Amino acid sequence: MKFYSTNNKTLAVSFKDAVFNSLPADKGLYMPEQIPQLDPLFIKNIQQYSLQEIALEVASTLLGNDIPKPDLKKIVDDAINFEAPVKFLNNSTAVLELFHGPSYAFKDFGARFMSRIMAYFSKSDDKLLDVLVATSGDTGGAVALGFLGVEGTRVTILYPKGKVSEVQELQLTTNGQNIRALEVDGTFDDCQALVKQAFNDAELNQTLRLTSANSINIARLIPQTFYYFYAYAQLRSQGINEVVFTVPSGNFGNIGAGLLAYKMGLPVKHFVAATNVNDTVSRFLSSGQYAPKPSIQTLSNAMDVGDPSNWVRIQDLLQVIWRS
Ligand SMILES: *Cc1c(COP(=O)(O)O)cnc(C)c1O
Numbered sequence: 372m373k374f375y376s377t378n379n380k381t382l383a384v385s386f387k388d389a390v391f392n393s394l395p396a397d398k399g400l401y402m403p404e405q406i407p408q409l410d411p412l413f414i415k416n417i418q419q420y421s422l423q424e425i426a427l428e429v430a431s432t433l434l435g436n437d438i439p440k441p442d443l444k445k446i447v448d449d450a451i452n453f454e455a456p457v458k459f460l461n462n463s464t465a466v467l468e469l470f471h472g473p474s475y476a477f478k479d480f481g482a483r484f485m486s487r488i489m490a491y492f493s494k495s496d497d498k499l500l501d502v503l504v505a506t507s508g509d510t511g512g513a514v515a516l517g518f519l520g521v522e523g524t525r526v527t528i529l530y531p532k533g534k535v536s537e538v539q540e541l542q543l544t545t546n547g548q549n550i551r552a553l554e555v556d557g558t559f560d561d562c563q564a565l566v567k568q569a570f571n572d573a574e575l576n577q578t579l580r581l582t583s584a585n586s587i588n589i590a591r592l593i594p595q596t597f598y599y600f601y602a603y604a605q606l607r608s609q610g611i612n613e614v615v616f617t618v619p620s621g622n623f624g625n626i627g628a629g630l631l632a633y634k635m636g637l638p639v640k641h642f643v644a645a646t647n648v649n650d651t652v653s654r655f656l657s658s659g660q661y662a663p664k665p666s667i668q669t670l671s672n673a674m675d676v677g678d679p680s681n682w683v684r685i686q687d688l689l690q691v692i693w694r695s
Contacts, residue, residue: 372386372433373385374389374589376395376397376402377400377401377683377686378399379395379397386434387492390485391492391582393585400589402684402687407432407433410428414638417603425597426601430597432635433635434593446488451480451484455467455468455469455598455602456468473516476513477595477598480594481590481591481594481595482514482516483516484590484593484594485517486514487521489502489590490522496580502525502584503569503582504526504528506562507530507559508530508672509539510586511530512542512543514584515543520549529562530543530555530559531558531561534559570583587622599628615640617645619646619671620646620674621674622679624681626642627681627684649664649675663678
């Protein structure tokens with residue numbers, strides 16, 4: 372599979388390049404060149420399969436030409452080693468529990484899959500892969516636990532002093548092994564600026580093999596499609612064929628993965644993007660104007676995003692959906 376940039380449809384980079392560069396130079400986001408359809412027979416019988424079997428089928432449909440299936444199976448089984456059960460609240464409403472991974476966030480799907488993809492592509496390199504990540508709290512923990520003990524990798528997390536919660540600080544700083552956390556006397560933006568400075572430092576990049584574990588990495592988006600298919604499989608085994616997904620949204624990666632799954636053939640009646648007061652997307656859906664605003668702090672801080680970074684991906688997917 373080749374990947375283009377949402378700012379340049381003629382770009383065609385390999386999966387490996389898209390993973391290690393994270394962002395195209397034109398500041399767009401990587402998207403798969405075509406969106407392959409899952410085998411209809413597989414979807415017809417989907418209730419027979421486990422989360423790991425579904426993950427392998429989806430991953431090999433997208434990436435089968437980049438990574439041989441036996442290798443992909445090892446990556447999937449190692450990364451997705453926890454469950455994602457659907458629990459019914461009443462006859463018509465259920466929740467998909469995505470907190471059974473090591474950091475208790477759905478970001479474990481993305482972080483664990485991406486770390487193993489990076490380790491796989493670096494296997495033949497004898498240079499250590501240095502992963503840099505700036506965090507305001509939540510992403511750092513999932514990335515740290517995603518890479519913990521993954522051979523050939525070392526993670527450096529930069530976090531703002533006094534600005535992450537006590538639990539988050541413990542998640543960042545108590546891993547040991549190949550994870551180190553640096554407390555920065557400054558804000559999240561200062562942490563991000565230091566990471567950017569490192570990537571732009573030619574001398575440093577000659578010595579070290581640096582990469583980012585940015586949340587918009589395509590290798591974090593793909594594994595999030597797995598649990599949409601698996602949720603549908605669990606509903607089907609209960610005799611339910613029609614499903615509406617409501618997704619609490621911040622950067623719109625989660626619901627973006629849902630739309631990607633839909634484009635790959637998952638039958639979904641519709642999606643509801645739920646936001647808090649940071650409602651740039653819902654304002655867009657009612658007015659047709661995309662008008663980002665500075666984010667407003669709320670209790671649901673993972674959803675406090677005024678200009679969702681994955682929106683360009685959704686637009687890209689929706690153009691196709693709305694046309695058809
Ligand atoms: C990350 C996160 C979100 C936002 O997800 P996006 O993919 O950024 O839309 C919402 N809720 C929780 C609990 C999260 O951890």
